[in-house]
Amino acid sequence: MIRQYELVERVKAYDPSADEDMLNRAYVFSMKAHGSQTRASGDPYFLHPLEVAGILTQMKLDTATIVTALLHDTVEDTVATQEDIERVFGKEIGRLVDGVTKLSRLEMNSEQSKQAENFRKLVLAMSEDIRVLLVKLADRLHNMRTLHFIGKPEKRKRIARETIEIYAPLAERIGMHRIKDELEDLAFTELNGEARESILAQLARLRSEGEGRVETIIKELTDTLSKDGVPDAQITGREKTPYSIWRKLHNKNVSFEQLSDIMAFRVIVETVGECYQALGVIHSHYPVVMGRFKDYISTPKPNGYRSIHTGVIGPGRNRIEVQIRTRDMHEVCELGVAAHWAYKQGMPREGAREYRWLSEILDILEHAQKPEEFLEHTKLELFQDQVFCFTPKGDLIALPRGATPVDFAYAVHSQVGDHCVGAKINGRMLPLRTELQNGDQVEIITSKAQTPVPGWERFVVTGKARARIRRFLRTQQRAQYMELGRAILQRQFRQEGYDFSEKALDGVIKIFQQPTSDDLMAAVGSGLLSGREVFLAVFPGHKPHAQQQALTPGEAMDRAASTLPKPPKPKPRGKEQPLPIRGLIPGMAVHYARCCHPLPGDRIVGIVTTGKGVTIHTIDCETLESFHESPERWIDVAWDVGPDSPEEHVGRVALVVANEPGSLGTLSTVIGKNGGNITNLKITNRNTDFFELMIDIEVKDAKHLTNIVAALRAMPVINSVERSRGR
Template sequence: MKEEYTIDLLIQKILTDDKQYDLSKIITAYEFAAKAHEGQFRSSGQPYIIHPLAVAYILLELGMDTDTICAAMLHDVVEDTPVTLDEVKKRFGQDVAMLVDGVTKLNQVPIFNKEEQQAENVRKMLLAMSQDIRVIIIKLADRLHNMRTLKFRPSVKQRNTAHETMNIYAPIAHRLGMRGIKEELEDLAFHYLDPFAYSEIEHILEIKKSEREAFITSIKDTIAYRFRDQEFIKPPQIDGRVKSIYSIYKKMFVHHKSIEEIYDKYAVRIIVSTVGECYNVLGLVHDMFRPIPNRFKDYISTPKANMYQSLHTTVLGKEGIPFEIQIRTWDMHATAEYGIAAHWKYKEGIQRTDKMDQRLAWVRQVIEAQQTSDDVEEIVRIIKTDLAPEDIVVMTPKGDSISLPVDSTVIDYAYRIHTQIGHKTIGAKIDGKLVPLDYKLHTGEICEIITSNEPNKGPNRAWLNIARTNEAKSKIRSWFKKECREENIITGKTELEKEFRHFRIRVPEEELGEFLGDDLKRHNCSTLDDFYASIGYGGVMLSKIMPRLKDKYIKLYQTDDEPETAVIKPVHKPSSGIILDKIEDCTVKFAQCCNPLPGDEIVGFITRGHGISVHTVNCTNYLSAVKRNNHEELARWMDVQWTDSEQTSLQTSIEVTALDRVGLVYDITAILTEARIPIVHSSSRNLKNGNALFEATITIASTEQLNNLFEKLRRVKNVVSVERAKI
């Protein structure tokens, strides 16, 4: 990493590179950007132009072309200065302007919250990327330099930027095969997200640094000595490395392994000229060192989803220390290190080949999946799940390999093969044995899909909860969207009315379209029927929009801003003839079976000698009474509601499920402390599936406060779910 980037440093790099550049155009772009950013400074105190220079230098190291370097110089002028895109187009051409526009964030749209704004910016970036892949390469270089200088930003900004980097940019770099950038982004983000664990691993690696370097050198020398009598087209290159800090962390803390159990923390890479030489070298190293069983992977015959190819084998040295050997050709090495950028490093211009189209197919899948969900934030969730580094490889009965994310099910596999096969799936066989549709696939298994002969066979709505990949969910939603519109409208309207009753939202029918206007725009719906249909086929998640609609309802239809508390308001006379006309004299208690909070829809139960017990309408005790339909028992249940008087704080229990890691409980309790929410009791334990469960009883004022708390807890790293405890 260069601490100080200058135009002279950039020119020197261009002149010493073996690639032809239009130096005058690059210098003109620098001068234009320097003038536009004049008087602007970064958080470090450096002139702002240092940042575009740094991004341009990173792209030069990747071997990118002249227009990409110019766009890097100009990538912030439209966003941060009075310069317009038309000016950029007139001075530097259509291509440079298109690249600058692709990496420029959208202007703030009033109806978007922070998460939706982020999602829309990512969507815009991916749309531009699908037209020209250089957009995302510039964005990755931009993010890399910002992460390298993140120490100058406030701590809250550091964590937010690190989260975004880990969840969005590192997975994209992985899918594009840009290993070096992906690993550096992960390590830099990890440093800010869990500094304690980062320092701990860094300390472990630093303790025996000289011993490690000596070990790797001895292995390289041993291999080089053995190769001296072998015939190669040109002498192999032998390199050694230690695994990245974040990669070691994932295996130590996520997979619960000690550093001694991480077999590939040391790696030696051998680069040769042909595929034949790769397999010859494999035989030589297995003759020199003892291979560890089940630790050989052939990514040459079965490339990874990002087109990565190499032979991987883990062996034991004479000292008994395991280490990994990677064997690849020079072309494979270029793809492994530079990924998609290798097309510019070794070729002039972009080559629209089948291989390039294959690499970019996932971009279209991500965009299509988001469009079927009608939820802008879906695009971020897709990147976090479908582009995760861990993949499994499942075989078809014909011997073809299918790459899928870890934990993918038979449904995901069926839709990956073909949309119609997915729709017509009725069963599956794994290695010849029947399995259920929710069976989770594993690497090496042979999966055969059993399909129906019925011409109109379609998916089941329950598959949306079974599918792991957003590609499969998107295709399922698309089928229901196309084939079952009338059914979707009825289902969606029923679900919305149910949620409105639960949240006590009573909007006049003639004002409903205006009340839901913003959400219709958010989800690209022209009419209320479109919105109902979107709810019906799963494109709109009511659980996400209801808290916001409740807030809007209170602002528009309720005038009293006093906090809510519970008193009883009789709505009808019970059949017994009892009249509760002096309700303030009646004892009221809140049922512990459901822990109602202000904002919940509630119902009262007349107890014998203990006043009235308040329950939620979803309480199992109340639902059981309704189901039994006993007239005498039902007469003891009465309508009650929250009214506006004094502030009430009530206890409720929450459950947080997360991937177990160091510092998890600290991060959760820090959120509670920051929100000034008293903790009555808390505990944590490990679950059989490797997750951790944090349980707490807290004092809370309302469901609104609880929902805000849940939103913050869901942003904590590795958290899987947050919900009220079911008693």
């Protein structure tokens, strides 16, 4: 445990003007407030805020931040109040403690409330004062160091997952790479301990095989730089963390041995000029690895990180990465925003605005009228390398930049991705190739009849989506092509007067360079080969009858269409048909509600309407809520229609159709072939890519409409289709 005088000495060592009295008062106040409380480890609870303060002293933070760390749990976990903090330590400390307290309460409620709202609050608290986030990161770091004391495995995994998805990226975003690396490693230990141990074992093997190699490389680089005019360069070796290695193995789909930057060498010099001089020396002595040069000095990262990265075939023909930076740059790299935060010099808070992303968030916060507007405008500007989107329920989905709704669908669940037919982004139907932006709310529309489309592979960016699509191409699609090819060959053989046999294909598979007869049928089904080509290969001496002519593509389509079953023609309406609804008095006027378009097969209810008779609604119609206070107007009714009923009913569907020639023709053809009759069509919205339509269709019942909807969903030009309940 850090003693009181030790904590004060740590702060005074880097900030002689620190308020020693306030530090002492905060130490005593926190120790008394927490009293005999203990943590899951059995240690006194006061040890936790003390360790958090100790972590922040390593970042050389100001007195107010250290005091906040000591007090950050007092309001939440002790009898101390917010008023007590402000009275004893002032408004600034009170505001900081209140910010950290709100974030702690936020975590406790995270399972019950929406992640989107939680994340917004996190960004807001951070925007008000970055020191709130610094304390919270140190708090999370110590909690992760003691995570193994928590008994419930599911709780440990939840905390670890939250750390790796939220807090580690936040630490990286403000440049605190040392904190980020440790948070990731601790979370990785909990979430995938076996993978971490495997990587550590391989690192140990590399170190044993190359014993002395690092020292040799450092010595040669030092001598080379010294001889060519950079004598004071300090060179160190840095090994990648297990988590960063694991992530790169997955992202690049390479083996451990193929990674070239497991060991990076840092060259630290005094000035920016010496950085470029050192770069010139290294490039003049060692071959450069193409594509591995990045200049973050001339173009810093958004979090303020500055350094030159280059890959070379270095000493001993070892492929290495070299990072060149000044001492000031190195401090910023290690401590990020804490390295030169304005509070330490007593400068105004505007010093934070050199971080563009933070200044933009602060500016938006000042002008946004409500939280939703804040979220909309910021679009979670915080993360540049990832896209954070939300499900309609508010669950957070993290994706790589450039991801599309198809990537989102597969991130939600593999089955959702497989059956994805459309996507609403922020309430608007958009193409599946649309690139998602930070903050987008994405609703995936699915259909059981849908399967992955080969074209998706051209625009998805996640490995999971690409793997599922390729798997489908190898299995389901091949099976479909094989069945179609078999049908084509059967028809071709039958037309020529022969019985089809798969054994007949075994003798010609080599001619078409196919491994098996199944592959040959799949090639026919996919259009790579024609049925006639295969037939003539099986019967090379066959001559068609005189009356048999080669069919044109149009004739072939007509012949194929003639083999399709014809939809039943609607029977003519009788002049006097009995009411198709049971429970009504004969002669009573009946109307079908246009708010829900009830169809036979739907559960229905009758509502007596003055001057109109009875209006039939579906049982789940939203309009029925307005009749809850009038139970006397409700009539228990049911459909009384048989399979041969001549009466047609109107169902309504909402569609999104590709804006391309022939789309409407395809739409009407599909509806007609399935026995439906379009009675009304309305374009509700249009853009360069899509038309949104509302169509009324005469059908026999709900099942008939469902069949039409399923047939429409199978058409490539139709992006989405749903039964509509609205007017």
